[in-house]
Amino acid sequence: MHVCDVTMFYTAHGGGVRRYLRAKRRWAANHAGERYTLLSPGGAAAKRGNHWMLPAPMLPFSHGYRFPLRRAPWVETLLELAPDVIEAGDPYSLARAALMAADRLGVPATAFMHSDLSRLVEQRFGSWAGRRAQKYLLNLYAAFDAVQVPSLGLANRMRELGLHQVVWQPLGVDAEKFNPALHQPLVREWLKLKDEVRLLVFAGRYAREKNIDILLEAMRLLGADYHLLLIGPDMPPSNLPNVTAHGEFCDSVQLAHYLASADAMVHAGDQETFGLIVLEGMASGLPVVGVRGGALPELITPEVGMLAEPRDATSFAQAVRDLFTQDWPSMGLAARQRVDQNFRWDVVFAQQHSFYHALSAGTFRAHAFENAREVSHVGF
Numbered sequence: 001m002h003v004c005d006v007t008m009f010y011t012a013h014g015g016g017v018r019r020y021l022r023a024k025r026r027w028a029a030n031h032a033g034e035r036y037t038l039l040s041p042g043g044a045a046a047k048r049g050n051h052w053m054l055p056a057p058m059l060p061f062s063h064g065y066r067f068p069l070r071r072a073p074w075v076e077t078l079l080e081l082a083p084d085v086i087e088a089g090d091p092y093s094l095a096r097a098a099l100m101a102a103d104r105l106g107v108p109a110t111a112f113m114h115s116d117l118s119r120l121v122e123q124r125f126g127s128w129a130g131r132r133a134q135k136y137l138l139n140l141y142a143a144f145d146a147v148q149v150p151s152l153g154l155a156n157r158m159r160e161l162g163l164h165q166v167v168w169q170p171l172g173v174d175a176e177k178f179n180p181a182l183h184q185p186l187v188r189e190w191l192k193l194k195d196e197v198r199l200l201v202f203a204g205r206y207a208r209e210k211n212i213d214i215l216l217e218a219m220r221l222l223g224a225d226y227h228l229l230l231i232g233p234d235m236p237p238s239n240l241p242n243v244t245a246h247g248e249f250c251d252s253v254q255l256a257h258y259l260a261s262a263d264a265m266v267h268a269g270d271q272e273t274f275g276l277i278v279l280e281g282m283a284s285g286l287p288v289v290g291v292r293g294g295a296l297p298e299l300i301t302p303e304v305g306m307l308a309e310p311r312d313a314t315s316f317a318q319a320v321r322d323l324f325t326q327d328w329p330s331m332g333l334a335a336r337q338r339v340d341q342n343f344r345w346d347v348v349f350a351q352q353h354s355f356y357h358a359l360s361a362g363t364f365r366a367h368a369f370e371n372a373r374e375v376s377h378v379g380f
Contacts, residue, residue, distance in 0.1 A: 138162060259284035287331035291307060
């Protein structure tokens with residue numbers, strides 16, 4: 001089977017979507033009968049193995065993302081590739097190109113909803129803008145044969161809005177790359193931390209929906225017994241003595257060492273559709289403090305961490321304190337075990353390719369497929 005992903009959410013310094021697509025390429029390369037192609041924007045037309053690129057202008061202040069203006073070249077390239085299934089990874093022009101190409105080829109098109117655009121628009125521009133974005137998304141996604149979403153909460157929300165061909169498709173993690181064995185004492189030495197100071201870590205884009213301001217205020221309340229390492233492009237320096245900002249792109253090898261060397265992960269974002277960095281922290285043996293918002297409660301159960309109220313620095317700081325009154329090393333072990341059982345990429349992609357085959361054969365039924373998946377995730 002030949003699956004083609006087409007998305008603008010792929011850059012050299014990209015985050016969770018890039019890691020998902022790279023992992024999918026590696027999985028397909030190791031499985032006979034599975035062919036994979038990624039089609040994404042670049043500075044010029046290029047073919048690098050199974051990664052094809054078409055030129056598109058750079059979006060300002062977007063950390064390298066490019067936005068295609070003309071749809072026709074993308075449709076023609078998809079026709080040339082002639083995949084059995086097309087997956088659209090963003091809700092913009094390339095999603096329409098995927099639908100047009102799939103229609104001309106007579107193959108199914110699926111979308112992967114990596115972000116909840118309507119919620120993000122509402123947060124930034126108000127409820128009226130959020131309603132317009134929601135209407136746009138529903139009209140767009142209704143044209144696809146199926147829409148994949150990474151959390152059960154988002155799946156239920158989209159169904160309530162009237163979108164029925166929705167399937168829950170969790171993401172995964174490279175459990176060899178993100179591993180407690182990568183603990184590096186030099187990280188604490190670099191930060192000049194005393195043994196009794198608890199090292200917290202967050203990695204991600206510096207974006208409004210990540211609620212970095214809540215993390216910083218929580219650190220002010222926590223004081224000198226805790227230290228936060230903030231990792232991500234354009235992460236601004238902090239004037240707090242218990243916060244260190246690493247404001248540059250950090251590759252997965254570096255990131256894995258940082259995570260395994262911390263005591264806990266913290267994440268104050270309440271708009272996550274999945275929270276891949278949380279999963280990577282759990283794979284690294286970290287308990288997690290998050291918030292009761294977005295998809296984080298699906299990952300952060302009482303066995304592996306604590307939840308605070310959304311956008312409440314006082315509540316978040318208290319959740320951090322509460323975590324370290326518990327047997328937090330055992331919670332980190334439980335987090336790693338949960339990843340091993342449910343979220344390794346090989347498990348995730350085996351499920352996803354069953355979905356692709358059902359879609360291609362015309363036997364896909366959203367509720368039947370998801371019920372079967374839920375049975376395989378007893379205790380999820």
